[in-house]
Amino acid sequence: MFVVISLGGSLIMQEQPDIKYIKELAQIIRKSPHKFGIVTGGGRIARTFAQAARGLGASEFEADEIAIDSTRQNARLMTIALKGVACPHVFTDFEKAYEAAQHYKVVVMGGTIPGITTDTDAALLAEKVGAKRILNLSNIDGVYTANPRKDKNAKKFKKMKYQELLDLAGKSDSRKAGTHFVFDFVACKMIGRSGIETHFINGRNITDLKAAIDGKPHSGTIVRG
Numbered sequence: 001m002f003v004v005i006s007l008g009g010s011l012i013m014q015e016q017p018d019i020k021y022i023k024e025l026a027q028i029i030r031k032s033p034h035k036f037g038i039v040t041g042g043g044r045i046a047r048t049f050a051q052a053a054r055g056l057g058a059s060e061f062e063a064d065e066i067a068i069d070s071t072r073q074n075a076r077l078m079t080i081a082l083k084g085v086a087c088p089h090v091f092t093d094f095e096k097a098y099e100a101a102q103h104y105k106v107v108v109m110g111g112t113i114p115g116i117t118t119d120t121d122a123a124l125l126a127e128k129v130g131a132k133r134i135l136n137l138s139n140i141d142g143v144y145t146a147n148p149r150k151d152k153n154a155k156k157f158k159k160m161k162y163q164e165l166l167d168l169a170g171k172s173d174s175r176k177a178g179t180h181f182v183f184d185f186v187a188c189k190m191i192g193r194s195g196i197e198t199h200f201i202n203g204r205n206i207t208d209l210k211a212a213i214d215g216k217p218h219s220g221t222i223v224r225g
Helices: 019-031 043-055 060-081 094-101 118-129 162-169 185-194 206-213
Strands: 002-007 035-040 086-091 106-109 133-138 197-202 221-223
Touching: 002 118, 019 060, 019 206, 035 060, 035 094, 035 118, 043 060, 060 086, 060 106, 086 094, 094 106, 094 118, 106 118, 118 133, 118 185, 133 206, 162 185, 162 221, 197 206
Parallel strands: 002 035, 002 133, 035 106, 086 106, 133 197
Antiparallel strands: 197 221
């Protein structure tokens, strides 16, 4: 089976790249029987540079462009960590990523074009390669009714339907580079139209990570149906 991972930049990079975590994730992927597509986000670095660009008078298109550069740097780190099983090229084209996936266990992408988030890139890649499962890995352990860091009354969903996720995403997706939202609105539409099961977990929870890769129960959120 082909599994696509939308890998939050916050897991890869804080003030410095998290070498220990990158190695641990790479080892899990190496040992798994599945094939993988990995799409890396930009995290804090992308937000910092996008905001700096705006402060210098950049348009939102230009802020997107500089944020995308950060996602591709993170993607490069993953190709290095997965040397020997991943194609060494960081893809920006879905057709070429698909072609490489016929020959490698892992293909890696960063962002592609301004206005398209890495969530949507992951959904597009999943559609292209025929993946039935997407893992959304972040530093939050599932999908909540509100931001759990700001609202102590926020409740976590154990299971959701595509329309429920779409409704929630519509409230938080501002379409600006470097902003936080549960899942990109367009990506929600895409997983729904293709029936791609999507798992939201804290990527540092290794038990949940391994379970989600195999489609087994975990403490995060599963979106289907």
